[in-house]
Amino acid sequence: MSSNGFEGRSVVVTGAGSGIGRAAALRFAAEGANVLVADLNQETAHETVTAVRTAGGIARAVVGDLSEQAVVDEIVATATSAYGGLDVLVNNAGIMDRMSALADTEDAEWERVIRVNLTAPFMLTRAALPHMLDRGRGAIVFTASEAALRGSAAGTAYTAAKHGIVGLTKSLAVMYRNNGIRANAIAPGATSTNIRVDAEAGAHGPSVVGPHVALAGRVADASEQAAAILFLASDAAGNINGTVLPVDNGWSAI
Template identity: 75%
Template sequence: MSSSTGLRTGLQGRSVIVTGAGSGIGRAAALRFAEEGARVTLADLDREAVERTVRETETAGGTAQAVVGDLSDQEVVDRVVVTAVDAFGGLDVLVNNAGIMDRMSALAETDDAEWERVIRVNLTAPFLLTRAALPHMLAAGGGSIVFTASEASLRGSAAGAAYTASKHGVVGLTKSLAVMYRKEGIRANAIAPGATATNIRVDAQGRSHGPGTIGPYVALAGKVAAAEEQAAAIVFLASDAASNISGAILPVDNGWSAI
């Protein structure tokens, strides 16, 4: 951002964790942070994908390392944070980006397995990682945490019951953090992406009630964003250019949320 917009990001040399960094928004954010001179720890379940992002980051002149594992597992969460702190001397920025979609299921169609997995990955995992990161940020006198929420965090017509509930939960977590730790120098914000070109799968059941009901509303999304457009918003919120912004939920949706 600083090289293209003139904004002072203050990210040079900072230690940053990005989850879901093997592809899509996470990969784009990792590369953008590296362009700003940050040192990035990249977490993803897909070893091949996240290691490819590390290579791309290093080829571009950045400093990166990978941690592979399921972020709904406390042991993996602890390993991600310890790896970042040990390698880079602390932790300044956490980007809770990793997530999965549901099947667009309406509540009555949502089985326990779908509900529990979506909530575990989309809401519990960011909670666990943020809880593990906070002591290091508090000891350093501050830090920035950015969540990837969703258009589904702003309305009830963009996804199924499980995903919608999980992303509304992410918004609540963001705002609670912003209030609870504002005096300690912790900033917490979230982006709310609209339709975005990523490899996230939507295994919708075509004849079920949920997809049939949601379809006309999702059609209002309009332009499909590039992952890099979402990444630019993440890096801005994480940076010193947003130093007085906390508790904000930023739609990055080409105006979908304004309809």
Template identity: 70%
Template sequence: MTVTGLSQRVVVVTGAGSGIGRAAALRFGQEGAKVLAADLNGEAAKETVRQIEGEGGTAVAVIGDLSRQDVVDEVVTTAVRSLGGLDVLVNNAGIMDRMSAAADADDAEWERVLRINLTAPFMLTRAALPHMLESGQGSIVFTASEASLRGSSAGAAYTASKHGILGLTKSLAVMYREQGIRTNAIAPGGTITGIEVDIQEGAHGPEVIGSYARNIGRLSAAEEQAAAIVFLASDAASNINGVILPVDNGWSAV
């Protein structure tokens, strides 16, 4: 028996095809939730669904770029029509930048990272909110980053996008707490995932950031991050709202 209160709740997880997103989707499935796995990689999203169903759970996949309104609409419509509602939204999908310092970041890098890491989760949250407001309850969890808390963890674009996630998290927490909606975020430290960083050799940003790498400490498993996400989404965290939870083996304390 679980004590999370997530059984039969409908959970949307973005970036569910790998890493933290897949680990979270699987964990929600184990808690008895009905899971919508959204990802740009169709085969990866379908594999997550297969794994959840293989454990006796219920899941569907939606494939596409979440910075497109039609894909956002498909996610929300599928959750409501196919799974019966939308109780939890996990805005996890994201990409890294090239660790570029501001003077070296071109428009393409800046715009792509902000679009995927900040604009896309905003759009999905905006689309999900009417359904949560109608039901009078909901939980939203963002995957922020150590780069939300400091300037030494990533490049200018990624750091700005994740600081934006903190502001969005806190704004949502204040704006909708009286309507029964909680919004929180985890701030992962170094985590073993499949995310790739295309670092330009000899660039200023990576050279500076590298000098702080000794503070990272032990890398976490994706499942450790997933456990924090599920906790924040669950009834066990019923009075936790507007929190940015570092899951970083103490990196944020250094």
């Protein structure tokens, strides 16, 4: 039995094709969990599955846009049918905005970032909850951001979406704490992933945010964020509910 209590448990990780999501999927599998890798990119999703299986773990993939109900339904149906239920949901998938200030944020940028970073986690959590409630237990971990704690780490759309994730986390914790469900979030600081910022040179938003982001300090490895996710999902965190854990080398303390 894994010391973290993941042996044989069913775990869904979104955005698991790369970065924090892949690191988390590998760690859960190494702890004995049965992992469902969800990602938009078919190639990277299957690379993660291959890495898990090569290491002796159990994983399968579902590929698609997490803001589409059919994809959400497939993820939950696959996890529950293949692994006998759903114990842990890691809502990690996300995209960056262009660091745009509000006046410069176009509808397309706003709608895409909110859809991927806030609406998709809402939809998947809504679909997963009945299965967790039936079992009388479940752990949900969101990847928020340093941008969820302040207004100076990203553009308007990303900041609003990640603040929304904090609200979603806390609402879940309150609504379902008497049903065996725990909801927590990590707030990563600067982390080495494949997410890149397509900021417009000289635009107001990047010019204002840039000096604040420069205070982030050391860039974390994705595995450091994954370790925090595993802790919050583990039995060791059994009385931790509704918290947002900064994993940022003290950036949020400045």
